[in-house]
Amino acid sequence: MTKKILEERITSNQKIAEGIFRMTIYSPEIAQNCTPGQFVNLYPRGRHTLLPRPISLCKIEDEHITLVYGVVGQGTQEFSEYTQGQELRVSTPQGNGFDIGPSLSEKMSKFTVKREGEVPTLGRSELEAGRQMTLVGGGLGVPSLVALAKALITQGHHIRVICGFRTEPYLIEEFEALGISLYVTTDSGDYGFKGTVMDYICAHPFASDYYYACGPKPMLRELAAYCREKQVPVQVSMEERMGCGYGACLGCVCNTQRGYKKVCSEGPVFLGEEVDWYA
Amino acid sequence: MLELRDKQDLRVTIAGITFSNPITTASGTFSAKESGYFYDLNELGAVITKGVSSHAWEGNKTPRIAETYGGMLNAVGLQNPGIDDFIANELPWLQKLDTKIIVNVAGKTPEDYYTVVEKLWHEKIDLLEINISCPNIKCGGIGFGTSPKMAAEITKEIKKRARQPIIMKLTPNVTDITEIAKAVEAEGADGVSLINTLLGMKIDVHTRKPALFNKTGGLSGPAIKPVAVRMVYQVRRSVGIPIIGLGGIMTGEDAAEFIMAGADAVSIGTAALLDPGAPIRIKKELIAYMERYHFNSIKEIRDGFIDL
Numbered sequence: 001m002t003k004k005i006l007e008e009r010i011t012s013n014q015k016i017a018e019g020i021f022r023m024t025i026y027s028p029e030i031a032q033n034c035t036p037g038q039f040v041n042l043y044p045r046g047r048h049t050l051l052p053r054p055i056s057l058c059k060i061e062d063e064h065i066t067l068v069y070g071v072v073g074q075g076t077q078e079f080s081e082y083t084q085g086q087e088l089r090v091s092t093p094q095g096n097g098f099d100i101g102p103s104l105s106e107k108m109s110k111f112t113v114k115r116e117g118e119v120p121t122l123g124r125s126e127l128e129a130g131r132q133m134t135l136v137g138g139g140l141g142v143p144s145l146v147a148l149a150k151a152l153i154t155q156g157h158h159i160r161v162i163c164g165f166r167t168e169p170y171l172i173e174e175f176e177a178l179g180i181s182l183y184v185t186t187d188s189g190d191y192g193f194k195g196t197v198m199d200y201i202c203a204h205p206f207a208s209d210y211y212y213a214c215g216p217k218p219m220l221r222e223l224a225a226y227c228r229e230k231q232v233p234v235q236v237s238m239e240e241r242m243g244c245g246y247g248a249c250l251g252c253v254c255n256t257q258r259g260y261k262k263v264c265s266e267g268p269v270f271l272g273e274e275v276d277w278y279a
Numbered sequence: 280m281l282e283l284r285d286k287q288d289l290r291v292t293i294a295g296i297t298f299s300n301p302i303t304t305a306s307g308t309f310s311a312k313e314s315g316y317f318y319d320l321n322e323l324g325a326v327i328t329k330g331v332s333s334h335a336w337e338g339n340k341t342p343r344i345a346e347t348y349g350g351m352l353n354a355v356g357l358q359n360p361g362i363d364d365f366i367a368n369e370l371p372w373l374q375k376l377d378t379k380i381i382v383n384v385a386g387k388t389p390e391d392y393y394t395v396v397e398k399l400w401h402e403k404i405d406l407l408e409i410n411i412s413c414p415n416i417k418c419g420g421i422g423f424g425t426s427p428k429m430a431a432e433i434t435k436e437i438k439k440r441a442r443q444p445i446i447m448k449l450t451p452n453v454t455d456i457t458e459i460a461k462a463v464e465a466e467g468a469d470g471v472s473l474i475n476t477l478l479g480m481k482i483d484v485h486t487r488k489p490a491l492f493n494k495t496g497g498l499s500g501p502a503i504k505p506v507a508v509r510m511v512y513q514v515r516r517s518v519g520i521p522i523i524g525l526g527g528i529m530t531g532e533d534a535a536e537f538i539m540a541g542a543d544a545v546s547i548g549t550a551a552l553l554d555p556g557a558p559i560r561i562k563k564e565l566i567a568y569m570e571r572y573h574f575n576s577i578k579e580i581r582d583g584f585i586d587l
Contacts, residue, residue, distance in 0.1 A: 003316035048349045050553045241342040244552040247313035251344035
């Protein structure tokens, strides 16, 4: 009995872009026991919207967590109407976050690909301090990179963030505050480079020792193929429609080289090489 | 709470097996490891496992889940590692618990079911729940549960091969569920559990595609509760064997409603997805309900139903 559903207080909930909200929750219990790339389940109050909404952690502070979410349906619409001081039902952190080096898990360090032409096994050396790390985000995949970038800086890495949006960027100031190299793309060209993050990466070749990514599946698939070609490891945070959000229902699965894995409890972060992109 | 509990006798007996209380976990919504992070599994009357088949089943492609008004559709497709893996890896874990174990058995052919029940012959488990009602697999499954003749035949054959009592899990996707219940009772079923999910569909009008990869899926949750209560009520009046009732139970009062309709025990499914500790909360609420109306046993709730 180590997981819980908590009733926590919202300290702010504001619109930061069209259809995009940033919510901060006071919760020492979550903030002190989570890692970048993990998510929490938010439970709508509405009796007709039954299922939890999994939202990734954007910022992790001493006693607060910040979540950035898009209003995409009735549940997230309800969250957007919550105000400061209100309480909401939120789970303790779920899933495995990004692997950021010193805590490199056994699972990942031992991972080997059995197909031809695979990238080298993800080794500890790639994650030693002072490496050039590239973080790639698309849309609502961008928020989880904020906490990740902050954690990687603490590890002494050089960080480059490339994030793509449809028309309107958000969280730019968060990355700028970290003093890292930031490249923004928009599909519409309204801001930054016109095109997708992959268009940008292909048009502006650069050297990178390691990649992390969160975003739509086609973006992750393209990036995984790119990293494979460059023989560079990439960790991808996968998204899937979830049921319980804690590993009981087998609703959200990702096809991997070793069969279906549960995105909520065995992911959401996988190695790019581990995912069977064309299944 | 202890004093309160002492006053009420929550025990129920299904096919000669006495559960400490009527709360069980609906197949497919429970994982001993993951659910066990949220509550003490020993508090359950029984655990009902995910469907186990003769060999590993991959399940359906995603999306497998779609939320609907007051309910949800699932088309997981009975993904499971197969009976050998289940016996080697999951069962030992369950056997350490102080609760009853009901293994849910799935199959596409009669032989699939036979293989599983035969491999469970020597295992220390209490009951078998035979799933002849899954709407999410192409052949078998629900096929056995929609005709009284086929349901009778598979019950008879499994009964011959199983050491443990068998509970047939019935589908609501039939014209008359009492015909199926009577057919399985006649061939020796020790109990029935109902209802499995209702076949449903959702179309996303924005993407203009089915919400599920499988196109159709099983509807569960509070949206289906009245259908489930009606069917438990009808089946109770058609057969004498025990009934495990399920379908949208969200509260202790919902559980009491199923018991009044005729259920001997209940299963908690979808409620555990939106409240991982739901089985235990519902148990506490059922105790509070009994306290309020001075019911001292589950039988008293059932007998308390005024069916004019």
